[in-house]
């Protein structure tokens with residue numbers, strides 16, 4: 001493996017990360033030793049994302065590239081495969097052991113890529129980031145290890161909060177309907193039944209029969225709230241609400257969830273911890289459970305107005 005030696009002027013590692021979630025973890029573990037460029041900002045759909053010319057330049061100049069893999073960034077796979085032949089490329093999602101990956105009936109050989117939705121699986125990616133950074137900059141081993149330990153403690157505390165508040169959702173309301181199948185691991189971790197209108201990927205639109213089946217289910221199970229996602233079109237969710245209304249069943253939007261992208265940069269929701277806190281708190285409150293309005297650490301929604309003022 002060829003490593004580009006950092007210049008004397010800036011000894012920091014220069015790395016590129018694909019999704020916001022991965023960029024966030026590399027920043028958390030790397031601290032001051034690592035300069036991170038994230039390719040996909042808030043609201044960007046990784047299933048459909050294609051590299052720009054400047055992305056290609058950034059990736060080829062970087063000391064390393066971090067991506068999820070597991071077919072998430074489907075359009076980047078070929079380019080990253082080629083890049084991996086000459087510089088370090090880490091697919092951190094693939095650190096999740098095979099037996100912990102979920103399959104999908106519609107995708108025979110493709111595991112569910114949305115591993116950041118469950119802290120106990122995301123933990124593997126965090127450890128993979130730590131190991132990669134140690135490989136790239138062994139002198140900072142102790143620092144990377146200490147930062148990882150502190151971060152994993154926060155991850156565990158958030159996981160405990162998620163169990164606590166999601167457990168308050170009554171049995172009859174434990175169904176999570178979203179625009180695409182991003183919440184499989186989340187549902188397994190917190191004992192919620194999940195249904196996406198579209199599959200694992202957002203590449204193909206849901207057919208009419210899929211919408212009709214889901215409308216039947218909403219009516220039969222008396223589901224009162226479904227969720228939109230920041231990185232996916234609301235069209236199919238609107239179709240479900242209209243379909244249910246046509247047969248006299250009222251369904252409302254329970255909130256907007258961060259599925260494949262995080263909130264605005266520089267806000268709490270623009271971090272992995274904040275994104276998960278937002279999702280957990282929104283889902284618990286919308287499905288008749290109870291959770292504090294401002295979430296795990298009283299920080300939800302606090303940074304939004306601040307950011308707008310600054311811009």
Ligand SMILES: [Zn+2]
Pocket residue numbers: 047114180181182200201202259260
């Ligand atoms: Zn997705």
